[in-house]
Amino acid sequence: MSRPNDTNTPYGITTRLAHAGRHPDEQFGFVNTPIYRGSTVLYPTVDAINKREQRYTYGTKGTPTADSLNTAWAEISGAAGSVAVPSGLAAVALALLCTTKAGDHVLITDSIYRPTRVFAADFLARFGVSVTYFDPMIGAGISSLFQDNTSAVFTESPGSQSFEVQDVPAIAAEAHKRDITVIMDNTWATPLFFPPHEHGVDIAVEAGTKYLGGHSDLLLGMVTANESHWKRLRNTYDLFAMCAGPEDMFLALRGMRTMHLRLKQAEQQALAMAHWMKARPEVAKVLHPAFSDCPGHETWKQYFKGSSGLFSVVLKPYSDQAVAAMLDGLELFGMGYSWGGFESLIVPFDCTTYRTATKWNPGGPTLRLQIGLEDVADLQRELDAGFARLRAIG
Numbered sequence: 001m002s003r004p005n006d007t008n009t010p011y012g013i014t015t016r017l018a019h020a021g022r023h024p025d026e027q028f029g030f031v032n033t034p035i036y037r038g039s040t041v042l043y044p045t046v047d048a049i050n051k052r053e054q055r056y057t058y059g060t061k062g063t064p065t066a067d068s069l070n071t072a073w074a075e076i077s078g079a080a081g082s083v084a085v086p087s088g089l090a091a092v093a094l095a096l097l098c099t100t101k102a103g104d105h106v107l108i109t110d111s112i113y114r115p116t117r118v119f120a121a122d123f124l125a126r127f128g129v130s131v132t133y134f135d136p137m138i139g140a141g142i143s144s145l146f147q148d149n150t151s152a153v154f155t156e157s158p159g160s161q162s163f164e165v166q167d168v169p170a171i172a173a174e175a176h177k178r179d180i181t182v183i184m185d186n187t188w189a190t191p192l193f194f195p196p197h198e199h200g201v202d203i204a205v206e207a208g209t210k211y212l213g214g215h216s217d218l219l220l221g222m223v224t225a226n227e228s229h230w231k232r233l234r235n236t237y238d239l240f241a242m243c244a245g246p247e248d249m250f251l252a253l254r255g256m257r258t259m260h261l262r263l264k265q266a267e268q269q270a271l272a273m274a275h276w277m278k279a280r281p282e283v284a285k286v287l288h289p290a291f292s293d294c295p296g297h298e299t300w301k302q303y304f305k306g307s308s309g310l311f312s313v314v315l316k317p318y319s320d321q322a323v324a325a326m327l328d329g330l331e332l333f334g335m336g337y338s339w340g341g342f343e344s345l346i347v348p349f350d351c352t353t354y355r356t357a358t359k360w361n362p363g364g365p366t367l368r369l370q371i372g373l374e375d376v377a378d379l380q381r382e383l384d385a386g387f388a389r390l391r392a393i394g
């Protein structure tokens, strides 16, 4: 997006969210780039087909819809380039595929999104890439885990169940001394609350399924890279032709225009709910990066511009039946995976079974809450009744 002629001041983020990636002059004046469905692109002459220099050459390589989304997302992320893939997990896979080869070693945070862990165990291992998990609070201590063949460090800050905030800049500083690529799953904060490439991340992954889509009706992944990693990312993306569908990219563009409003509202509502939960006698601990007792809170304060609508709570010791009675009676809170939509969700979770580098011992049942755009008083009334069911069984 070009700057005004008379100033070098960059546009503010909300201005960029409204204008990035749009070219009405190329679309007969229409505000939005439409859905281009297309595989074949025609060439006017033999000379043109031999040279392949025209702007569009084949559907997998790019369309105006894909260009709109990718240029906008790269701009918002402060990246050299961006690609859109069919899901957040596909984005995770692509980031790992473009930074590893047989014989390499990868470091992954122990608090990682679980399907990322399964991808490493079931796929990377098969192709001769070894993995070591690390304590999410390790910071600069990551250097003690580097091996001669370490090619990438995969971070996710905060973890999307346990909410440890990692010191990604400190990890990146150590990794870059050894030419090791830093990958970050930035789905929770989004580039609006944590501009990844300003903080040393080489390749950032975002599940567009969450706040970019924002309506629980889209599956999409975005992968961005800085200057030094962009060619590698784009090349691997082209080898797989891992392209997202045009309707999905259009929905992502539509979501992007209001993303900051939804995110800010989710932040406010989630903070209100988290403070209310903290004061409840049934709750032992709230796991929310904006709370001073959340592991890595100081790092969050130093680098993040906000918090999103997802956090967890640790309940005091209650039976499984009591927790089930609490959750089964909820109407406004849906029970289901994913998050970042307009509606509230709650799910029980348990990290104890799969962690390997750290012990997860919360001391009570754990619940993850996604706070949507409903009236906070209604959400509180509903949980209040749920807590009564919890206590009644005990």
Ligand SMILES: *Cc1c(COP(=O)(O)O)cnc(C)c1O
Pocket (backbone or CB within 6 Å): 086, 087, 088, 089, 090, 092, 113, 156, 160, 185, 187, 188, 207, 208, 209, 210, 219, 220, 221, 338
């Ligand atoms: C949801 C999620 C993903 C995967 O996104 P999908 O589009 O559901 O595949 C990746 N990372 C994190 C942190 C997520 O929450």
